[in-house]
Amino acid sequence: MNKQDVLNAFQFRHACKDFDTSRKIRDEDFEYILELGRLSPSSFGFEPWLFLVVQSPELRERLKEHTWGGQEQIPHSSHMVVFLARKAGTLRYDKNYPKYIMTEVQHLPEDAIELRGQFVERFQKNDFKLLEKENGLFDWACRQIYIALGNMMSGAAMIGIDSCPMEGFNQDKVNAVLAEDFGIDTDEFGVAVMCAFGYRVAEPRQKTRQPLDKVVRWYE
Amino acid sequence: MNKQDVLNAFQFRHACKDFDTSRKIRDEDFEYILELGRLSPSSFGFEPWLFLVVQSPELRERLKEHTWGGQEQIPHSSHMVVFLARKAGTLRYDKNYPKYIMTEVQHLPEDAIELRGQFVERFQKNDFKLLEKENGLFDWACRQIYIALGNMMSGAAMIGIDSCPMEGFNQDKVNAVLAEDFGIDTDEFGVAVMCAFGYRVAEPRQKTRQPLDKVVRWYE
Numbered sequence: 358m359n360k361q362d363v364l365n366a367f368q369f370r371h372a373c374k375d376f377d378t379s380r381k382i383r384d385e386d387f388e389y390i391l392e393l394g395r396l397s398p399s400s401f402g403f404e405p406w407l408f409l410v411v412q413s414p415e416l417r418e419r420l421k422e423h424t425w426g427g428q429e430q431i432p433h434s435s436h437m438v439v440f441l442a443r444k445a446g447t448l449r450y451d452k453n454y455p456k457y458i459m460t461e462v463q464h465l466p467e468d469a470i471e472l473r474g475q476f477v478e479r480f481q482k483n484d485f486k487l488l489e490k491e492n493g494l495f496d497w498a499c500r501q502i503y504i505a506l507g508n509m510m511s512g513a514a515m516i517g518i519d520s521c522p523m524e525g526f527n528q529d530k531v532n533a534v535l536a537e538d539f540g541i542d543t544d545e546f547g548v549a550v551m552c553a554f555g556y557r558v559a560e561p562r563q564k565t566r567q568p569l570d571k572v573v574r575w576y577e
Numbered sequence: 578m579n580k581q582d583v584l585n586a587f588q589f590r591h592a593c594k595d596f597d598t599s600r601k602i603r604d605e606d607f608e609y610i611l612e613l614g615r616l617s618p619s620s621f622g623f624e625p626w627l628f629l630v631v632q633s634p635e636l637r638e639r640l641k642e643h644t645w646g647g648q649e650q651i652p653h654s655s656h657m658v659v660f661l662a663r664k665a666g667t668l669r670y671d672k673n674y675p676k677y678i679m680t681e682v683q684h685l686p687e688d689a690i691e692l693r694g695q696f697v698e699r700f701q702k703n704d705f706k707l708l709e710k711e712n713g714l715f716d717w718a719c720r721q722i723y724i725a726l727g728n729m730m731s732g733a734a735m736i737g738i739d740s741c742p743m744e745g746f747n748q749d750k751v752n753a754v755l756a757e758d759f760g761i762d763t764d765e766f767g768v769a770v771m772c773a774f775g776y777r778v779a780e781p782r783q784k785t786r787q788p789l790d791k792v793v794r795w796y797e
Binding site for chain 2: 358360362363364366367368370372385386389391392393394395396397398400402404406407408409410411412413416426458462463464476480483484485486490491492496499500501502503504505506507508510511512515516522524525526527528539550564565566567569572573574575576577
């Protein structure tokens with residue numbers, strides 16, 4: 358692939374606030390965006406995510422009530438995704454979920470599962486001290502979710518589709534809506550972030566960033 | 578851009594453990610990878626990251642001592658990046674850094690800075706309750722760093738460059754090394770994740786993922 362094409366897509370991407378309500382993303386294009394999420398990497402390959410595609414106007418309305426950062430994007434976007442992250446209830450090293458991934462998804466041999474399980478335990482207990490912190494495992498899962506989020510936004514931009522990530526919501530209230538209206542078990546999952554996808558109405562203002570020498574330091 | 582090309586790059590990417598020590602990434606290719614990090618989106622556009630490119634074998638050795646998850650990748654990769662995330666010392670709504678970004682980088686008018694500042698305060702205090710938690714702001718910054726991490730790994734794969742993200746290190750000890758040997762102010766920044774870049778020696782095993790219907794739910 359051509360570097361300049363990728364860079365152009367990164368310049369094209371912006372946090373799109375105004376979506377063109379007359380334009381829908383084609384099914385095969387949105388499937389491609391979801392596929393980029395599915396293929397994203399995650400720590401130990403645990404894929405600690407669930408992507409809710411919310412197309413029902415009523416359900417979008419329920420989310421919008423608690424999302425000041427999405428008042429225009431939630432009703433007007435073509436497609437909307439709520440990104441859920443796994444919590445300690447399933448992601449702890451001694452729960453069934455890590456073992457399910459290692460055996461039924463990754464098809465690791467028994468001795469590799471044993472060894473990898475030790476690494477996971479060591480990592481969760483010692484290195485990142487995830488078990489000591491309230492929501493430590495959820496926060497760790499959220500980081501991985503942002504890899505998928507970034508990949509989906511970038512990949513969308515590469516085919517001319519706009520997006521808007523949304524963090525401006527009340528976490529507790531959105532989780533309550535997910536439990537009540539979406540049938541989500543909130544011991545297993547919590548909301549990490551949302552993202553709207555669609556097509557822009559107007560061109561955004563010039564992209565701004567710090568220059569490279571402010572964000573990179575070389576040690577040679 | 579072509580969807581299948583992007584999907585192929587996602588299939589190409591894997592957590593590369595064995596790097597070919599005889600192959601160096603060309604300067605212009607690595608600059609492109611850094612540029613994808615720089616252009617990545619972040620919450621409120623705060624760019625809460627610092628990318629340390631560690632090419633010195635001595636400094637890599639210091640990091641390797643505390644990074645069981647990078648014993649091969651740290652010495653053998655062509656380029657290595659330590660991703661730092663900003664901490665409360667600079668990222669809190671009432672610190673200078675957010676104001677610097679809004680005025681000197683984003684060039685927002687005075688009234689927009691005022692309004693946006695209120696949103697930031699509300700977000701940090703209420704929505705995500707970042708100020709109540711120890712390391713809440715750092716954890717929030719880390720999420721954003723993983724967007725850049727994902728974009729850099731995906732963008733590398735698009736031009737045939739391999740990568741390996743690394744979380745398997747002792748955070749406290751790596752932060753101590755950063756303070757001592759890298760001149761990093763650890764009140765401002767902490768280590769979030771590392772990533773090695775280069776070229777594979779051998780082909781990886783088949784990629785494994787849960788099927789799409791396990792990770793996506795539609796609400797129509």
